[in-house]
Amino acid sequence: MPTPLGERIREQRLKKGLTLEQLAGAIGSGKSYMWELENKDSARPSAEKLQAIAQALDTTMEYLLASENVSEIDASDQEFFRKYRGMPDKTKQKLKRMLELLDEDEDE
């Protein structure tokens, strides 16, 4: 059950066409450590490691750690978005619309 961080690292690595070994080599870590980072919830990399990974993948630490910012005003919206913060924005909007439609439907 990969974490979003692990997923992002893996995504970027594949985009760059790097193998697990190559990325591990580039940051001076072992392959199995790198695998844990990508695939395990429990892996907690240090800031230095993360910086090295970001560099090796031509991206930033911020990107790898990014959690989407929610700046909605409505309180119920906030709660909704908090609950689904793992989902892409597009999905959140769509789901929210679907739920609203379902609630409006009172003609039966």
Add this chain to the structure above:
Amino acid sequence: MTDTIGKSPAKVANDLSNMLDMVLGQERFPVDVGELAMERSKNHEDPITKVVGGDLEGFEGMLRHHKKKAEWHIIHNTNTEYPGRERFTLAHEFGHYLLHRKPLSASDFADKVISPEAQQEFSCTPLERNLWGKSHQIQEEEADTFASYLLMPMNDYRQQVDGEEITIDLLGHITDRYGVSLTAAIRKWIDFTHMRAAMVVARDGYALWGRASQAALKTGVFIKSGMTIPNGSIAGQGPEAQYGETNKAIQLPNGIWCFPRVNEPVEELTVFSNRLGQSISILLFEDTPTSPLDDGPRDWDTFDQFEWRG
């Protein structure tokens, strides 16, 4: 209609399967979960009135009630990465309805809107599992167990595989019949087979997770998440090693797959998914006499479903 809340997930699913067998006969697969959910719940005070699918990337499914009346909806993602996942998700949400919901009635909506204490929602997203509490996790596992029994009743599954050799074709027949993913199908087989067998889901050279049959577990086969996939294994060698040869399990010599108490020849059948960058291996060990096993239900742990639900 008997109450199902708080009952064993396998029992609730089996009761439904028996009912479906009676009404529709044996050739009734795959299960049309949406229709079943609405039909089965329609005499409740709080029925499931809508099952709605949408292209909701990153989302699995949800059981939720109407804001203003005692009705439930199932919302699910139709754009699933894994074939068969959609059906499993639907069955999972239906499981929450039967097993976990607090029944609603018109009195909960006295002010035209649901009273705060009656509010509840079961939403299942794949990404936030580390934030779940224990009780949530148990409910998720129960919903998965329910789904697996509902979609793949054990007696029918046995009839399909008993006396048959495990091949890619046979697995294809199973996934077609039940409309589930390969992972869910193999997982189910591992849970009820009397053979000494195990499954290993791997990526980039290490096991994501795995599971051994009871008979295998009792003789020391245990798949640890993160264990190294042996170079000499089919999974370690890559697709050519399997597809280039046969659609059957391939005999490997001693010393390839090793477990603390087990070092013996193993037959391996591995299916590779390019799309997911993953492989699923079935390991078949030599049969040794074991005491008869009970067929009691084994619950699904959380690993399975969010990796490859379906």
